[in-house]
Amino acid sequence: MLACAYNIFEAVDFLAIAPWLRLEKAMSLKEAKNTPSSGAQNHAGFNELLAKVAATRDQQAFVEIFNYYAPRVKSWLLKNGLSDSAAEEVVQNTFVTVWEKGAQYNPKKAAASTWIFTIARNKRIDALRRDKNLDINSDSLALENAVAETAPEYADAQDIERLTEAMETLPPEQAELLRMAFFDDMSHSDISSKTKLPLGTVKSRLRLAMDKLRGMIQMGGAQ
């Protein structure tokens, strides 16, 4: 269903950086990783908790969700250049929306973490637009109400497992670059100067990381 064609330059360029592929297994993140979130299991717990908030308006469950995710959302916002007070405001708006829209949460369509992240992402965009007096609200682009109920399920537990696995098998430096490029709002040249890597290397590694992720996703997403 999804076909892509690269030209010869792409193919040759890929070969030039292919030696990285051989390093991947040896440099697996698995042992080195000691993060509070341990992937799918942790997710499942919060999915249930969020579904409970939706079903029973359980404030205690909501507080648990807040306590886990709010500091993480704030950390991401700070890295995206928001001031402490602006970040707190976006965090608050995010979790008020999590409560208000809780009934729309469908654990079959998204993990709690994903659902909360997308709300935070949109609240951040809205805050930036409000600063510029732009009369655009992310809700006006939202698909929730527009897409038929028959739409295929969104990322499911298997996808998340596969993504976690993909991230864990990426060489740590690639995973780090991916985070910086896409989720910490750093430009390629910012990353280059922070990591002291040449710009070309930053780009090659990012592309390699993307290729690998795409491969993992397609593998599971074959329809």
Add this chain to the structure above:
Amino acid sequence: MITMYKDPLQSLDMLLMRHAAGKLGPHESLLVNAAMALNDTIRKRIAQYEALGAQLICEEQAQLTQSCLEQVMARIQNPQPAADPCADKTKPCPPSPDLYIPDIVHSMISAVCAQKQKQWSRATHGIMRIDLRVKEPTPTQKFLKLMKMAPKFATPKHSHTGTEITLILHGGYADEFGEWKKGDIVILTDPRFAHQPVAGDDGCVCLTLTESPLQFHNPVTRMVNVFFRV
């Protein structure tokens, strides 16, 4: 020969991941949202990148102020009948049949564009266009437009400077690289190849984002570097 460097940001997955991370500007954002509305595969792919983003942001924490939770709890316990930012918006006029834009895409365009009325104007022989004035925080050199080709119409061979991203909204077209139909995103990044789209039996309506005007009849041969079909 292989001195050219392809910018890794210019591929479909990069575009979708930037969308997932909330990093697209208003023009690209509109195009990707419209694509999500028309294309299940793109929607699913974005959901996967959102899941990835959620995982990445869960790895680090920042200290919240003492009152953060209290303020949230106060707000949810005493919900303000907050003014719905969408409520006072006049409903976009429904698309006229000859626009050939799916309703959902039309309402997205209406939400982010300055003009409410949309009418085709002649771009060149056989091609009609509507320039969309997307509201943006800072002016950029990006041009978003709707293009309409008559059934079976063959455009002149042309090329592009800078990246061109096209989402097909109605009908389809074929060119040297394949056949493209409703919901497909086509990304052209290399100015060295020209292409000659030929509209299908139903004509073709697309949303096209460019960084510069088209260059028709350019003597320099142009090349299409990356090509995606979803």
